[in-house]
Amino acid sequence: MVKRSLQASLVGIQKAKKAFAYQGWTQENLAFKVNLKTRQPIWRFFSGQSVERQIFIEICSVLLLNWREITVNPPEEFTQSKELAPAQFLDIDALVKQVKAQRFEKIQDQCGTLQLLDISRLVKIDEIYSDVNILEEIASFQWLEFADLQNLTSKEFECFGLGEVSQRQIAGITAVETYSKLRVLGKPGTGKTTFLQHLAIQCNRGRFAANRIPIFVTLRDFADESKEIGEFDLLNYIREELFTSGISDVSVLETLLWEGRVLLLLDGLDEVLDRQSKAVVNNIRRLAEKYQKNMFVVTCRTGAKAFSLRRFTDVEIAPLNQDQIVAFAQKWFTALTKTNILDRQQQAVEFIEKLNLPENLQFRRLAVTPLFLHLACWVFHQQNKFPIQKTKFYKQCLDLLLSKWDETKGIERDEVYQGFLFPQKLKLLSQVASATFEQGNYFFEQRIVEQYIKDYICDLPNASTEPEELELDSEGILKAIELQHGLLTQRVQGIFSFSCLTFHEYLTARKIVASYNLEVLERLVSHITEPRWREIFLLTVAMLGSADFLVQLMKQRIDALVAQDPYLQKFLTWASQKSRVAPLKPAETRAFFLALARTPHLTPHFAFACIFDRGIFLDAVLDNLVIECTIECKSNFADAHACNNALSHALTIVQDAGLRQALQQLQDQLPDSEIRERFQTWWQTSYPAWMEELKAMLTKHRNIEHHWHFSPEQEQVLQQYYDANQLLIDCLNGNCQVTRVVRQEIEAGLLLPMKELSEREWQGLRPGRGGSALRRFPLL
Incomplete structure (x- = not known):
């Protein structure tokens, strides 16, 4: 029988205390990281008393220790030599082939199609997928002084942190082949889920990781089901997944995992509610540490990088480059338009030509994200040109990010906004955009943007008057905006910006229109000779119900x-x-x-x-x-x-x-x-x-x-x-x-x-x- 509890040896306790002191934690900290409600098991562990086996192993894992070296008389059945795959599966290649055959249709059905925004029919992933590149160095993990970023031009701002200049990019599949445990970060709409689906399909067809079984898990579904049954067990959840393909023998999965024959694709760590995230993360970590030979790929929005996955390598999806934009457009117009093939190809060529025109710079800024590139293709297809009234397009993009994108995917978020509606979110972001743009800052420190948020929520009904509560609320709202919408993003440690200069400009113009009065317009006109305000003027004039007064003010200022x-x-x-x-x-x-x-x-x-x-x-x-x-x-x-x-x-x-x-x-x-x-x-x-x-x-x-x-x-x-x-x-x-x-x-x-x-x-x-x-x- 496997021992139900384990006990640390005297030498093991000394090693554990040394590792514990090195981390600088309290026992409460350690209990939190092990997902314990009290610190009593931690106290028992360091006292040399018996601790439940799984908790003992988890404590050692968090302290980066080998539990076999810590425990008194480790049970023989837990030694590596005894943890073998079932004997009846002697030909592992034959088993992989058999399981793949049984699961082929399921994977094709699960990952082979996409539901694109505003498109009524499903689209085959092969018809629309374009390769993605990966940034191995994540800019938001770096430390830079605020002064180093203050004087960047708008062009330099667009390049900063996007891997266009200094950062080396590698192909997405190359990153998966290089790192067996990979967490892929990315902002909303950058194609994280589609990338995982592509990996699953390629593996299913033997074009990538041909000797492995692809298993695709939507972590939100796993968390919801686990909450219903009151137990978080990712391994059992995967067993149930195989059962739907007619694989009822539990030893099959155990064999595949021990032999390292699984490509486990875990999608949407950020989509798991906060109260369930620790349990989900612990399940992923335990599975990855126990079955190290397999390949693990987890996706997560960049703003949720605080969810720690030890021993996983973090990378980030790079913005689309020119070649990828061209490839995507060619596939989009070929797959989604009903004209003949020559007309489709011609429209794709015209799309790229017009996208690269100077007057369409703002569309090109957005087109580095697959979600907005799809939207731009859709709008262009309707009129065979980009809309003159750009403000409607920008508002549609913001509507997607602030509400509809999560709704279309059925994602439930933790309610940090306390009843914020779409117009209120727009108003808050416009206030931040206007204040920072007026000061000439494309980048702003975290404390500054939190102060703007605090000033806004102070004026809301039933707002707290306690400074500490307001500070916590403003910090939570900033994190929610970054995680849920990706509109404000941390470019380096402690320094934020809007994810795209186009949104910064549009929201600034929106604030001017919303605050329409003589003082506001005169302040705007005072910037008429500054090139960086050019787009603000164009957007403001387009959004005003009547622009007579503004253009007359502009004429007077110019003559002066x-x-x-x-x-x-x-x-x-x-x-x-x-x-x-x-x-x-x-x-x-x-x-x-x-x-x-x-x-x-x-x-x-x-x-x-x-x-x-x-x-x-x-x-x-x-x-x-x-x-x-x-x-x-x-x-x-x-x-x-x-x-x-x-x-x-x-x-x-x-x-x-x-x-x-x-x-x-x-x-x-x-x-x-x-x-x-x-x-x-x-x-x-x-x-x-x-x-x-x-x-x-x-x-x-x-x-x-x-x-x-x-x-x-x-x-x-x-x-x-x-x-x-x-x-x-x-x-x-x-x-x-x-x-x-x-x-x-x-x-x-x-x-x-x-x-x-x-x-x-x-x-x-x-x-x-x-x-x-x-x-x-x-x-x-």
Whole structure:
């Protein structure tokens, strides 16, 4: 008979006390880790008294001790040499083959299909699954100073902790082959369950771990069933699983486990309620330690990493890279659309092309997660484009994370929010997002975000007034947000951020809209020259019921940027004068001439604007002529040919007789570049006067100025002025509610000097009827 209790020897007690002291625990701590209700068995263990066999072994396991070396006279039947598989199964390979055959259909049925969000039919996993990569180093386990993260740009923020730069990635299956005991962490929607199902199917078909039996367990189901029967026994639960496949002999499972022929896939450790998690973790650990030859893979959300699994290696699912996004999209459109195969492939190509456009950066940020990539494919498939109104898409994503994702999977969570509804969760997160974004912080310390949460819950009905309770509540809510939703995530120890910059921006804009008043909008407009606020403006304008007041505030702020500089006002006046002779929209023409004077090297990119007016095209050509004739003033034959060719090009376009004559006279003055000595003499003696004559001629006939000299400060202000005007136009061209009168008033006043703006206001001028023709400025 196997002894029901064990007793520690004197030498064993000394070893155990040394290990206990090294851990720095109390006896209550040790009792907690062994899942005991009292510390009495711990006291008996250290006193050398008899302790129930399983508890004795568990205490030794927690202290990282070999129980056989601790106990007095270990029972012979517990020695390794006696723990053999049943004798009747002599051919283990034949047994594996037989069990696989009996369980093949069950595994295919259990793991072979997926239920994708908003898709009515089941999808075969082979049709949609794309390989995942694994990060062996988990950023949230690292220690960094907050100061090291404060100055990261938005692009650096997106890369940080995602394995795109410094972290080495390996294929998911390679990680499973490398580590026999593996815990795979990942945020919601990263494909943890699908990865386990893929492993099960590949093993079932003999393509991976062919000499093992795949067993897939949903830990939430195991915990629920164990609670009903009042006993947590994972081994017995697996026996019952085999019984459903017609394998009733309990010795079969024992044999497979002792021989290391099982691939045990345990899904969703985070989905187990807190009050059941210790029992589940202890069951996994005992099984893994007793049957060490087998392969164990456990999945868990990253926020639940506190559930300790000793001797398991923690890895994290990496965001999808470009190749994986392409592969997923190709499979998605092939499997889930009803058009012919060529149309499906073409739509996949168009999806990737449009996803990579600059204006779809926010969609691309989200598409690194399989859940949101699926949603993006679905939305694109409906309209063959990405939605202009991005805010609805973002809200749908947040709705998924905050409520529907767990609901669709039937997951019950511990109620930490105390009745928080979806709008309340959004309000809390918007408050955190707005406060941190306003301060310029993509990262924030845990104590800071907990304070924001505490400030929010203080205003709730029936909120506690005790500081200690509020502190515990705020800490619990932060943990719940990280675990359940993955919206706030711990990037390194003690430092959090939003999981995606897109959500940080959207929630910040949402807070502005919810707090709509003059002070809030003026504070927003004060950031109009800061590039990182660009998306906040676009989102805010799109969410407002009426954006008239905001866009007018933006226009006033933009005009004020250059209002106090007389030289910049003169520059704007010149551009306005040039715009009056062209048939294009005045704002577009002003933008062209401002760019022409400030960045003449960009004139080849203005072809689109030039085709509308021969005069604009001529100005671009003449400006290019001056550039060709002033290239570092080098006296060589190539420059002479360039000047001559540019003059000839201008002469083919010009229609004004006086200008044509002046240009022809200038061309006639150029020496024969084939005679080197004559050319060099002319260049040294006559070129400066010739160049000044060319500039004077252009000023006289075309009012093209070439003497604009801006200081570095003015260059910076002009760039901010251009960028802010472009932002205003992008806001107007987006999906926003702006009345026609306000829209046309802003269009007519774009890039005008203050004097003309004042005159328009005094005269009460309004633009005539007709649709807006605002486009992106060619200068940008």
